[in-house]
Amino acid sequence: MAQTRAARPMTEVTPVPEKLALSLIVNGVETKLRVAPWTTLLDALRDHLALTGTKKGCDHGQCGACTVLVDGRRINSCLTLAVMKDGAKVTTIEGLAANGALHPLQQAFIDHDAFQCGYCTPGQICSAAGLIAEGKAKTPEEIRELMSGNICRCGAYPNIVAAIQQAMERS
Amino acid sequence: MINFQYSRVADVADAVRQIAADPEAKFIAGGTNLIDLMKEDVERPSRLIDISRLPLKSVEETADGGVRIGALVPNSDLAYQPLIAERYPMLASAILAGASAQHGLDRRQPSAAHALLLLL
Numbered sequence: 089m090a091q092t093r094a095a096r097p098m099t100e101v102t103p104v105p106e107k108l109a110l111s112l113i114v115n116g117v118e119t120k121l122r123v124a125p126w127t128t129l130l131d132a133l134r135d136h137l138a139l140t141g142t143k144k145g146c147d148h149g150q151c152g153a154c155t156v157l158v159d160g161r162r163i164n165s166c167l168t169l170a171v172m173k174d175g176a177k178v179t180t181i182e183g184l185a186a187n188g189a190l191h192p193l194q195q196a197f198i199d200h201d202a203f204q205c206g207y208c209t210p211g212q213i214c215s216a217a218g219l220i221a222e223g224k225a226k227t228p229e230e231i232r233e234l235m236s237g238n239i240c241r242c243g244a245y246p247n248i249v250a251a252i253q254q255a256m257e258r259s
Numbered sequence: 260m261i262n263f264q265y266s267r268v269a270d271v272a273d274a275v276r277q278i279a280a281d282p283e284a285k286f287i288a289g290g291t292n293l294i295d296l297m298k299e300d301v302e303r304p305s306r307l308i309d310i311s312r313l314p315l316k317s318v319e320e321t322a323d324g325g326v327r328i329g330a331l332v333p334n335s336d337l338a339y340q341p342l343i344a345e346r347y348p349m350l351a352s353a354i355l356a357g358a359s360a361q362h363g364l365d366r367r368q369p370s371a372a373h374a375l376l377l378l379l
Contacts, residue, residue, distance in 0.1 A: 108265065125265035125307070128294070148295050155361050162361040167291045171265055172309055215361060222360075224339065237359020 110174040114139070115183025123170050129163075130154045132170035133180060141181040141210045145239075152238030155211040155218075156180050162218030164237070181210035184217065192258050193217055196251035204242035212238045216252045220259055228253065260298050264306040268313065277308045286310050288331055291358075318342060334358060 107122040114137060121136050130147075133139045133156070142165060145153030149167040156165045157179040184191035193213045196202070203209045215238045219225055225234045231249050240248060268274040278284055283305035287293055296302040315329040318340050326342060337343055338354040 125263055126260045126297075128260075148298065149291055152359065152361060164291065164361050167294045169265070169287070169290060169294065169307070172287070172290065172311055219360065222335075233355075234360050237361045 108171050110171055112170075112173060112175075113177045115179060121170075125169065125171055127170045128166050129156070129158075129168040129170045129173055129178070130165035133165065133178070139180050139182055142214075143207055143210055145208070145211075150239070151208070151211075152215060153208050153211040155215040155238065157214055157218055160218070160221060162215050179214070179217075181214060184213065191217070192255040193220075193251070196254040196258075197248075199254065200247045200251040201244075202247040202251040203240075203244050208238060208240045208242075212240065212248055216248075216255065219252070220256050225256075231256075260294075261300070261303050263297075263304055265309065266306065267309040271313060271315075274308060274310050274313065277306075281306050284308055289333070335360065 107124055109120065109122050111118060111120050112132075113119070114133070119137060121132060123132050123136060127136070130142060130144055133142050134144065142156055143153040144166065145151035147154075147166045149164040152164065154164055154166040155162050157163075158165075158168070158173055158176050160177070160179075184194060190198075191213070193216050197209060197213060202212070212235070215235060219231070219234050222234070225231045228249050231252050232245070235248070235252070266277060268277060274286065278286060283303075285293065285302070285304040285307060287307040287309050288311050293302060293304075293307075297304070311331060313331060315331040316333075316336075317327075317329045318332055318337065319327045320342065321327050326346070328337060334354050334357070338351040344351045
């Protein structure tokens, strides 16, 4: 690391790389965009596609607020480069409701009052959708463990677990 | 985050060529760890060479009774592999305890190879 820093002093002028073209299928819609290589998937969704439902919390992969589904699997979009996901299917909180009806997880979060401020909620719900698809969690304890990547500073955890259980039973 | 060049490789030979051509380049597989370090200005690669699409995602038994794990097998995939879960339950537990479900080739984005390096 020290060597890397020495080799690239802050003052060094390097040519700015060109923006790269990529294609994503976002919530079922094929979307073409041009982004700098360092644009995270999170910033691409929020700043380039105006899909601000996905939240930036810590921006370091610790809080889970930025969780989205990529090809059906949950990932931290803040630690994912958009260019690496060229061609992938991305599902955000905006893409879960279908035909005007809430996704069962969205309804369950309302039924169980599973949020207070709501900032972590899009990430919680996308993560829970991934968890249900994985099919590994059955008990409340397993749900808690496999949802451990999503932090809720309001402390709504018991209600979040109850909501996920409800959606799981109905899916 | 710092500026850098990005390229995707076609095969392993291409990856080796590209990393050899630029001493300040780094491979990126899942990216969970590297991107975080770049955001913290700990790592400052000139180029990221994306190896995430290389066909290194299999888990195979070897003739001498061992297991060969592809460098790009996602952590969660590895932990839940019947071969690993049954024969190496401590490894499976350690992988699952080591990161959240959406972390790296996430427990999904970090690659298992990287996680093993961290565990060993």
